Amino acid sequence: MEYRHLGRSGLLISEIAYGNWLTHGSQVEEEAATACVRAALDAGITTFDTADVYAETRAESVLGRALKGERREGLEIFTKVYWPTGPGRNDRGLSRKHIMESIDNSLRRLQTDYVDLYQAHRYDRFTPLEETMSAFADVVHSGKAHYIGVSEWPAEQIRRAHALATELRIPLVSSQPQYSMLWRVIEGDVIPTSEELGLGQIVWSPIAQGVLTGKYLPGQQPPEGSRATDTKGGANMISRFMRDEVLEAVQRLRPLADEAGLSLAQLAVAWVLQNPNVSAAIVGASRPEQVGENAKAAGVKLDADLLKRIDEVILPVAETDRIKAYQNVPAQRP
Secondary structure, eight states: OOEEESTTSSOEEESEEEEOTTSBTTTBOHHHHHHHHHHHHHTTOOEEEOOTTGGGGHHHHHHHHHHTTSOGGGOEEEEEEOSOOSSSTTSSSSOHHHHHHHHHHHHHHHTOSOEEEEEESSOOTTSOHHHHHHHHHHHHHTTSEEEEEEESOOHHHHHHHHHHHHHHTOOEEEEEOBOBTTBOGGGTTHHHHHHHHTOEEEEBOTTGGGGGGTOSOTTSOOOTTSGGGOTTTHHHHHGGGOOHHHHHHHHTTHHHHHHHTOOHHHHHHHHHHTSTTEEEEEEOOSSHHHHHHHHTTTTOOOOHHHHHHHHHHHGGGSBOOGGGGGTTSOSSOO
């Protein structure tokens, strides 16, 4: 495993992070989830990403139990706040009330006194940003979080939040967007802004929800039990990539992966890590062996010629429109 600084902060994180969205507490039984966490630790992964909303709060609890007994100082635990975690009007968003209550609930479920990174899961257009950042400042100053980050925020909002964070003397150090060979919308504005301000990317879905593993074949039904058949949310997320022209392009990557001595999944993870603004790639798993295989992408260097040939294959079907980075700001209160 290799380790990188999170943005320009002093925090070192494993360049492969383990995430439990759509798995722990939902798709995967707890025994298997715990086995995946053990496999991550065995592979040298020290960075674990979750959110209060995952599996209706169960994912945090599963992760907390799986990590119980580990040396806390040797781990970097990240979680997020924004989406609804209860039926009440204030059980959502980035109001001071919700942030202050949510951090305590997350710490209880994770069985820890602090998280290393507390992230705003979306931008909240219905709460003054000053209120949100002031609440995050109190979370940091109380010792409940060491650093602050955002997830799926456009460049303009990142810049405004960074200015307030500087004024409040709290470390806003990261952005957590979707990023893969097939989804490159952050390359237009988010990455240049983050580089300027000193934020690092912790990217999710580097394998494009499994499409870049090559297991989905053009003109064929998805394999039984795969994410594309998951009615709990997985099928909806992956649908944007399930077009024959995309699946055909992915199959044309096979000889390039073979040339690099990598599986298609490893090539996909290694590809995002070639971007110097990426601090870590988040991988998930439903089986322990998947964790070990994905972790082999750590430390891989892809030469310029190979990167060029990858682009020749995949860029024609990739999403690059920077405007798509603004479409993740919810238009209505959740």
